[in-house]
Amino acid sequence: MNINKLPQNCKERLADLEARIFKKPKIEILEQFQKESIPSFEIKPARKSVYDQTLLKQLQITQFTKNAQNKQHYNNYNKETLIEENNETHAIDALKRSLNELAIKDSHVKQLEQHISDLTQQIQNFKTSSFKYDTAIKAFAIELDQNQRTKRNQLIEKNTKKFGQYQYTREKTKIIQVWVDSKEIKDLKEKLGSIRQQLDLCENQYNISLSRESLNYLVLQREEEQLEKQLNGLENEKQLFIRDLKLRYDEQHAKFKNFDQYPVIGERYVLLSLLGKGGFSEVYKGYDLKEMKYVACKIHQLNSNWTVNSKSYYVKLVTKEFRIHKQLQHPNIISLFESVEIDSNTFCTILEFCSGQDLSFYMKKYGMIEEKEAKLIIQQLLEAVKYIHFNKIIHYDIKPQNILFNQNDVKLCDFGLCKELESENSQIEFTTQGAGTFWYLPPECFAKGDNPQVISNKVDIWSIGVIFFEMLYGLKPFGNGESQETILKHRIIETSEKVVFPEKPTLSKECREFIEGCLNHKQQDRFDIHQACNHPYMRK
Structure with missing residues (x-):
């Protein structure tokens, strides 16, 4: 152009x-x-120059690109705006819900605070009431114990005239305590001695006259039997009286507390009167202020004069006793509840309380126990021993003093000398010669020699046989009337290879066989617990 x-x-x-x-x-x-x-x-398209056409195309592309970018930017902006608005809406809703939940929780917190405040007040009121109740219960238990002690002391004073008393006398340079019988017992013994002299005289003259003298002899025999029975009854009652005297003396000279003091152990157990005293412990009757029942409290005190090793050894033994006894749960075994620390040298184990006396009390009271009743006692004792043998334990100290009565149940107690086995039928090396009560221990516990002695749970079977014999005859089968020193010195148990039965009372054949099986001198031939429990005599 x-x-x-x-x-x-x-x-x-x-x-x-x-x-x-x-x-x-x-x-x-x-x-x-x-x-x-x-x-x-x-400008008509046909007449445009190449440059104009290129420019136009570039303009069109630029416009299209710009429009596309603007549209994308607008869409992105709108999407982001919508997302932000949506997020803000959700955030606002979440905030509203959180505020609502906080308001609800705040209301719950206030309710709980009020509830806690009410409970705290109730607990405080309960503590106040409980303290009043505990104080009242404690006072009642103490008053009851004091009344029982007063009656016991009055009975002792009354029986002093009937049975006698201990008196101090000089023997060379020593002051010793001796028992002096009452006038009633002295007169009875003199009368019995006189009748026996007359009987001896009649026996010497029996061949001279068979009429009048023989009748007189029968009368004297009858009178002798009655006097012996009367004297034996008094002697049995005298033994119980001496036991009460000893208990009163031990209570008045107890190490842990005076007889007129009533401390509370573990803010729960009120210590009352003394039940018994061992070598290193004292057992008190206690009252549980929480469970409101009587318990037995065994106080263990470490001697301040002991060496560190001695204290450690004693604590080890008591800890072992507690561990073993705690796991034993059986109707014929005294239950152990817990242990309470009193101070660094004193602690207390809380045990089940038995309302009855121990077997030694009844043996002293009645002298002899009929076979049927004695058998019932042994059957329950066998059940307890069967249980501990199943748990791989030897009691080692079964004796009348460790057999208690609680209503109709026989209870085995005191596991202070017990020993553990690897299995029920295994044996262990015996290393504690001199421990235990000699009258109730078998020969293998006294054997001496270069080779170490071994024992098994048949130690307990021997003890049961001795106790059964003693209940039936009123005397021990081996070493009766002898001291432990004499038994050990003269080797009485070791040399007594066979049990000898008195003529009276007459026992059943099965009963004698059972006792012989329990008192077999050879350990390997003696009954084990299964043979004893399954013996025909015990299964009747």
């Missing part, structure tokens, strides 16, 4: 357009074209 032939105003417009194309961005040129109308200047 020849630019010189264009009108003058067109030339000016074209020059201005070219100038703007080279100086302004393409988007601005496009916007300018959109805004301005140039009716007098129209």
Whole structure:
């Protein structure tokens, strides 16, 4: 196209357009074209130059790209705005829910605080009431114990005239305590002695006269039997009286507390009267203020004069006894409840209390026990021993003093010398010669020699046989009336290879066989617990 032939105003417009194309961005040129109308200047497509067509295409592409970018940006902006608005809505809703939950929790907290305050007040009231109740119960238990002690002392004073008393006398340079019988017992013994002299005289004259003398002899025999029975009854009662005297003396000279003091152990157990005293412990009757029942409190005290090793050894033994006894749960074994520390040298084990006496009390009271009743006692004792043997334990100290009565139940107690086995039928080396009560121990516990001795749970079977014999005859089968020193010195148990039965009372054949099986001198031939329990005599 020849630019010189264009009108003058067109030339000016074209020059201005070219100038703007080279100086302004393409988007601005496009916007300018959109805004301005140039009716007098129209370029026909057919007449466009290549440069114009390229420019137009570039303008169109630029516009399209811009539009697309603007649309994408708008869409992204709208999406982000919607997401932010949605998030803000969710956040507001969550905040509202949290505030609502906090309000509910705050209400619950206030209710709980009020409930805790009420409970605290109730607990305080309960403690106050409980303290009052405990104080009242303690006072009642103490008053009852004091009344029982008063009656016991009155009975002792009364029986002193009937049985006698201990008196002190001088023997060379020593002051010793001796028992002096009452006038009633002395007179009875003198009368019995006189009758026996008359009987001896009658026996010497029996061949001279068979009429009057023989009748007199029968009368004297009858009177002798009655006096012996009366004297034996008094002697048995005297033994119980001496036992009460000893208990009163032990209570008045107890190490842990004075007889008129009533301390509370572990803020729970009130110590009352003394029940018994061992070598290193004292057993008191106690009252449980929580369970409101009587218990037995065994006080263990370490001697301040003991060496550290001695104290350690004693604590080890007591700890072993507690551990073993605590796991034993059987109707015929005294229950052990807990252990309470009192101070660094004193602690207490809480045991089941038995309302009855021990077997030695009844043996002293009645002298002899009938076979049927004695058998019932042995049957319950066998059940207890069967249980501990099943748990691989040897009691080792079964004796009448360790067999208690609680209503109709026989209870085995005191596991201070017990020994543990690897299995029920195993044996252990015996290393504690001199421990235990000699009258109730078998020969293998006294054997001496270069080879170490072994024992088994048949030690307990021997003890049961001795106790059964003693209940039936009123005397021990071996070493009766002898001291432990004499038994050990003269080897009485070791040399007594066979039990000898007195003529009276007459026992059943099965009973004698059972006792012989329990008191077999040879350990390997002696009954074990299963043979003893399954013996025909015990299964009747």
